[in-house]
Amino acid sequence: MEPAVGKPSFLRNVLLRLLLFGVFIVIARFAYVITVTGESCNVGDFCFFSVPETLNLAIAGSGTDALAVKTSATGVTAPPELHTSKDWISGVRFYSSVFHDLIADGYLSPESKSLCVETPTGRDVLAMREIGVTKAIGISKKAKKPLVKSGEAHLIPFGDNYFDFIFSGDGGLERSPRSGKFASEIVRTLRPGGFAVFHVKANDTYSLNSFVDLFNSCCKVVKLHNIEGFDSSIPNIREIILKKESNMVENFGSDFDSDSNGKCNVPGYKLELVKNSEPLIEEEPLKPWITLKRNVKNIKYIPSMVDISFKNRYVYVDVGARGYGSSIGSWFRKQYPKQNKTFHVYAIEADKAFHQEYGTKKGITLLPYAAWVRNETLTFEINHGPGEHEQVHAKGARGMGRIQPLKSSGNDFGGGSEVEKIQGFDFANWLKSTVSKNDFVVMKMDVEGTEFDLIPRLFETGAICLVDEIFLECHYNRWQRCCPGQRSPKYEKTYDQCLQLFSSLRKSGVLVHQWF
Numbered sequence: 001m002e003p004a005v006g007k008p009s010f011l012r013n014v015l016l017r018l019l020l021f022g023v024f025i026v027i028a029r030f031a032y033v034i035t036v037t038g039e040s041c042n043v044g045d046f047c048f049f050s051v052p053e054t055l056n057l058a059i060a061g062s063g064t065d066a067l068a069v070k071t072s073a074t075g076v077t078a079p080p081e082l083h084t085s086k087d088w089i090s091g092v093r094f095y096s097s098v099f100h101d102l103i104a105d106g107y108l109s110p111e112s113k114s115l116c117v118e119t120p121t122g123r124d125v126l127a128m129r130e131i132g133v134t135k136a137i138g139i140s141k142k143a144k145k146p147l148v149k150s151g152e153a154h155l156i157p158f159g160d161n162y163f164d165f166i167f168s169g170d171g172g173l174e175r176s177p178r179s180g181k182f183a184s185e186i187v188r189t190l191r192p193g194g195f196a197v198f199h200v201k202a203n204d205t206y207s208l209n210s211f212v213d214l215f216n217s218c219c220k221v222v223k224l225h226n227i228e229g230f231d232s233s234i235p236n237i238r239e240i241i242l243k244k245e246s247n248m249v250e251n252f253g254s255d256f257d258s259d260s261n262g263k264c265n266v267p268g269y270k271l272e273l274v275k276n277s278e279p280l281i282e283e284e285p286l287k288p289w290i291t292l293k294r295n296v297k298n299i300k301y302i303p304s305m306v307d308i309s310f311k312n313r314y315v316y317v318d319v320g321a322r323g324y325g326s327s328i329g330s331w332f333r334k335q336y337p338k339q340n341k342t343f344h345v346y347a348i349e350a351d352k353a354f355h356q357e358y359g360t361k362k363g364i365t366l367l368p369y370a371a372w373v374r375n376e377t378l379t380f381e382i383n384h385g386p387g388e389h390e391q392v393h394a395k396g397a398r399g400m401g402r403i404q405p406l407k408s409s410g411n412d413f414g415g416g417s418e419v420e421k422i423q424g425f426d427f428a429n430w431l432k433s434t435v436s437k438n439d440f441v442v443m444k445m446d447v448e449g450t451e452f453d454l455i456p457r458l459f460e461t462g463a464i465c466l467v468d469e470i471f472l473e474c475h476y477n478r479w480q481r482c483c484p485g486q487r488s489p490k491y492e493k494t495y496d497q498c499l500q501l502f503s504s505l506r507k508s509g510v511l512v513h514q515w516f
Contacts, residue, residue: 088123094230095127095169098239105223107195107241108133112164115139115189117156117182118172122148128167154181161191169199173211173310177342180312180438183214187244195222196242199229203238205269206306211240213438214310218246264465270509276305277511280502284495285516288478292516299513302469303337312438314343319371319427319454320446321347323354324361327444336442343442346434350380350403350422370403371447372424373457378403380422403450427454428463435466446473446515449491455501464508472505473515474498 102108110131116124116138125138125147138144139151151157153168153176166186176182186196196219202208212221223241278298285291302308316336318328328345344363349355350370358366370378380403403424435441445451451474458464476493505512 090230091123092127095124096131099128099131108165114165115163116167117153124169154178156185156189158189160188162189164194166190166196179310187218190244192244194244198240199237204306207310209269210310215242219244264508266509273511274506288516301337303339308339308440311440314341314440315435316343317346317443319348321349324357370422370424371427373453374426376424378422378424380420428457428461431463441467442469443467444471449475467510470512471515472512
């Protein structure tokens with residue numbers, strides 16, 4: 001006869017199921033505390049760290065990549081998801097070393113309320129807490145609880161003057177499309193006397209000065225040095241430490257570098273760019289259009305020489321834009337090296353025949369007026385026929401138009417031209433109210449001789465300090481395609497006067513290129 005085992009087996013199954021159910025309840029409760037209760041806390045008091053009272057980073061010795069987070073509240077050690085790669089572990093070790101040095105130098109302390117911005121992995125936050133900075137938190141577009149809260153650098157979800165220490169690594173500021181807003185939010189949330197530390201490339205003096213300009217109204221650089229990175233693709237990192245000196249959040253980039261007479265205070269790094277640019281064409285070209293085609297290959301654009309990442313905005317101003325395809329669509333958007341930055345375009349065009357097509361173009365603001373030295377009514381010449389370098393594609397094609405003040409127009413325009421009244425505006429004052437010294441401003445100017453009025457006005461008002469790069473067509477009494485064998489009376493200036501205009505711009509630190 002076999003022994004009866006049915007009843008004991010049934011009891012064992014019941015007890016096992018009860019035990020598993022209890023384990024499930026414990027796990028579910030733990031998950032609830034971490035994910036739900038933690039997020040519902042008041043943002044300002046760091047209460048979502050109340051469960052893991054201490055957080056220890058355990059990295060196994062050589063030969064293994066295991067990484068675990070231990071919480072003393074539960075006594076449970078578990079490997080975080082996706083935190084076992086060599087790159088992630090190397091990053092945590094790297095940041096631990098960085099923060100140890102910052103503590104040793106007095107920029108960070110275990111008691112500091114600290115923020116890591118744009119930290120999708122949270123490894124810098126974990127490293128900071130591992131070395132004893134318990135009031136550390138990160139923000140990223142995607143939360144990674146409990147260390148990283150949902151938030152973005154251009155809209156930090158904390159109050160004014162809240163943090164003692166703010167860290168930005170992994171090139172967050174360089175990648176940001178809103179560098180100015182990024183900087184102003186860090187200044188807003190950093191208390192006076194607090195420190196902000198950035199890890200950036202900034203390998204050239206232009207980008208370094210552009211970075212400092214974002215903060216120079218409220219902070220000072222207290223340390224700048226190179227450190228060795230943990231990522232082989234970026235072997236060297238520039239560590240910049242700033243100290244907030246003022247309790248005021250300034251209007252970033254609201255003014256510009258010029259003295260009381262409007263003369264630009266030319267920074268040395270801008271003059272270096274000018275020195276490295278293509279030389280000016282000293283002799284008048286017999287065939288300007290052919291010369292331009294050849295010279296385009298020699299042009300050294302600013303973005304091809306330096307990093308333009310640390311700018312508040314990126315702006316292209318086309319003065320005398322004509323149709324969209326004239327230069328904006330055919331040249332600037334296709335050929336200008338923009339370093340993957342999004343430029344806002346301002347098209348300034350007085351001829352109403354070109355206005356309608358801009359209504360369907362995104363990222364373009366049309367100013368349907370004439371750029372001028374003051375606000376006044378002007379007369380605008382419309383040539384029916386080809387302008388310079390243009391072919392007639394249809395009956396009634398429009399050539400380049402000139403403008404003159406209404407009171408002096410008389411019969412100054414040649415025969416065969418249609419004359420209209422148009423509103424002119426003070427271009428220099430508009431530029432000063434539209435862009436700042438922390439913006440990257442590129443300009444193309446083709447205004448049929450009015451450049452000899454507009455450029456001096458830019459110098460007079462100091463607005464020229466706001467422009468980084470200009471593509472300027474200077475109009476002089478050169479040989480005309482329409483009238484071979486004779487000089488055209490359309491323009492009064494000489495080629496030497498054009499050279500003087502180009503030279504004055506370069507001396508002011510503006511990289512100007514000859515455009516024909």
